[in-house]
Amino acid sequence: MKSSRILLLLLLAAMPASVFAQHVQDRIYGRLITRDGDVYEGLIRWDKNEVGWVDLLDGSKRIEDEDRDHRRKRIRVFGIDFGAFDDGLRTRKSGIRFGHLRSIEKTGRDRALLTLRSGEQIEFRGGSTDLGHEIRGIVVEDKREGEITFDWRDFDRVEFLPTPRRIASIYGERLYGALTTREGDVFTGYVCWDVDEALDADVLDGRDEDGARRKIPFGEIDALIRERRNRTRVVLRDGDEVVLHGTNDVNDDNRGILILDPALGQIRVPWEAFDELRFEAPERPVTYRDFDGSGPLRGVVYTRDGDKYAGRIRWDDDEAASWEMLNGELDDLDFAVEFGFIREIERVSSRAARVTLRDGRTFELRGSNDVNDDNDGIVVELRNGDGVVIEWRDFDRVVFDKP
Numbered sequence: 001m002k003s004s005r006i007l008l009l010l011l012l013a014a015m016p017a018s019v020f021a022q023h024v025q026d027r028i029y030g031r032l033i034t035r036d037g038d039v040y041e042g043l044i045r046w047d048k049n050e051v052g053w054v055d056l057l058d059g060s061k062r063i064e065d066e067d068r069d070h071r072r073k074r075i076r077v078f079g080i081d082f083g084a085f086d087d088g089l090r091t092r093k094s095g096i097r098f099g100h101l102r103s104i105e106k107t108g109r110d111r112a113l114l115t116l117r118s119g120e121q122i123e124f125r126g127g128s129t130d131l132g133h134e135i136r137g138i139v140v141e142d143k144r145e146g147e148i149t150f151d152w153r154d155f156d157r158v159e160f161l162p163t164p165r166r167i168a169s170i171y172g173e174r175l176y177g178a179l180t181t182r183e184g185d186v187f188t189g190y191v192c193w194d195v196d197e198a199l200d201a202d203v204l205d206g207r208d209e210d211g212a213r214r215k216i217p218f219g220e221i222d223a224l225i226r227e228r229r230n231r232t233r234v235v236l237r238d239g240d241e242v243v244l245h246g247t248n249d250v251n252d253d254n255r256g257i258l259i260l261d262p263a264l265g266q267i268r269v270p271w272e273a274f275d276e277l278r279f280e281a282p283e284r285p286v287t288y289r290d291f292d293g294s295g296p297l298r299g300v301v302y303t304r305d306g307d308k309y310a311g312r313i314r315w316d317d318d319e320a321a322s323w324e325m326l327n328g329e330l331d332d333l334d335f336a337v338e339f340g341f342i343r344e345i346e347r348v349s350s351r352a353a354r355v356t357l358r359d360g361r362t363f364e365l366r367g368s369n370d371v372n373d374d375n376d377g378i379v380v381e382l383r384n385g386d387g388v389v390i391e392w393r394d395f396d397r398v399v400f401d402k403p
Contacts (some may be wrong), residue, residue: 023173026052026190026285028098029163032140035156040148043169044158045139046098047130051198052174053099054190054260054286056325056336059112059124059131061094063318092318093127095336097265098160099291100323105157109133116323118293141169162288172200172219177279179259179269183331187269189261190286191277193218194254195268204234206244206251214244218279225276262286263341263359265325268334294323294340299400301380301390304347309388313398314379315339316370317389322403326355328365335365339400345371346397358402 028044028051045051096114105113107123110132114122126132131152138150138158147170175191175198192198200219208214216234223235227243232250234242244250254271261267297313297320314320322340329335337355344356348364353371356362365371377389378398 023281023285024167024169025163025165025287026054026174026282027163027169028053028055028160029167029288030158030160032138032150032158033156034150034154037156040140040142040145041161042141042143043163043167044141045137045171045199047138048136049192049196049198049258050098050130051171052190052260052286053097053288053291054262055098055192055198056095056260056266057098057101057104057114057124057130058093058095058128060091060127061122061124063092091125094124095266095325096122096323097291097338099286099288100293101160102293103157103159106152106155109152116293117291118295120293120321141171160288169199170201174199174285175202175218175279176282177277179257179277180275181269181273181331181333182275183273185331187259187261187267189259189264189267190282191279192258192260193224193277194249195256195258197249204244204249205247206232206249207246208242208244214242216242221279223276223278226271226274262290264335264357264361265338265341266336268336270332270334273332294321295403296321297324297339297400299398301378301398302396303390303394304396305394309380309382309390311383312381313400314381317376317379319370326365326370327368328353328355328363328371329367330363330365335363337363340403342400344397344399347392347395350393 028046030044031039031041033039050057100116102115102117107113110126112124112131114124124131129135133152135152138155140148142148177191178186178188180186197218200217202218203215204218204221205215220236221234222237225233227233230251231243231245234244248254252271257269257274257277259267259269297315299313300308300310301313302308319339324339325336326339326342327336341357342355343358346354348354350373352364352366354362354364369375373392375392377391378395380388382388
């Protein structure tokens, strides 16, 4: 076993719970019930890299068209018949932050029923390793029995709970920091390195310039700086530095760095766009109490012809709730922006849209049917119950009501 990690785990385990009490409120916590009815409770690590309330559970969403009648008679805004059709159930890729969830109940080999804190229920299917038989394990740091790992067939459901104030973890704190891209943009939030390592006790490994294998716990690292395509400079908290190469943690085989921005959603930074990452502590942890399960999207949609329509909104004929994600790309970065954080979306061209967040930040996104002319239409349910669809070429902007 890795000696450096063993030493760190022993040190962490020996520390009193009060050391971590103010720092693990952002960690996922809950009660896991097995298919045999056994119950385990504690901090949860889901599919290896989801450990915090801000992390995304990915899957494919099953949609039942509640507005089927609207879809049969829906129209374009310029009076041209949009066409009648009815495709019943549909499946779309989706994602939701763990903080919005009340429970996850297994319903099949690769299916689960999600119950949100708002009471809404959605069926998710596999589409990633987050759900189904390919999951890389669900780890519970049980209060009585210690760490236990379950696979998909082992469990029946998970019920999420607020993280207790006084609780320790042998894995330490959730990684957090400020990432700078090669374009000079800075994104701050919770970190998942190589779409894998997310906690202090997780290990960065590589070979130093002498060829020696190094395994460094992230809790000992102050900064990671991309030196070249296949080299990373590691700045340690004690002031030492080492340049590593030879593994996907520190070269261009890296699968990307996730930044979970509490006021945006998720940004995936590929290795070629990465410059440096400096770890720091968050101003305050994002806790389970910061989420509510969200509600329906509402707002005003404006057309290029000067018309406007107010009501409930179904974006891309798909996303209808504020917990859902708008996807797009900017300078090779992949964005998943939670709709609840979006104040306005403005069409820039047939291939791009300007997204303005509630905190004032603006991003011009492209590369996804959420923000280009592959969009399936912006559906507005009016107060009188009628449904109107605005196609992308007719769309000007939307201003969302605050959730």
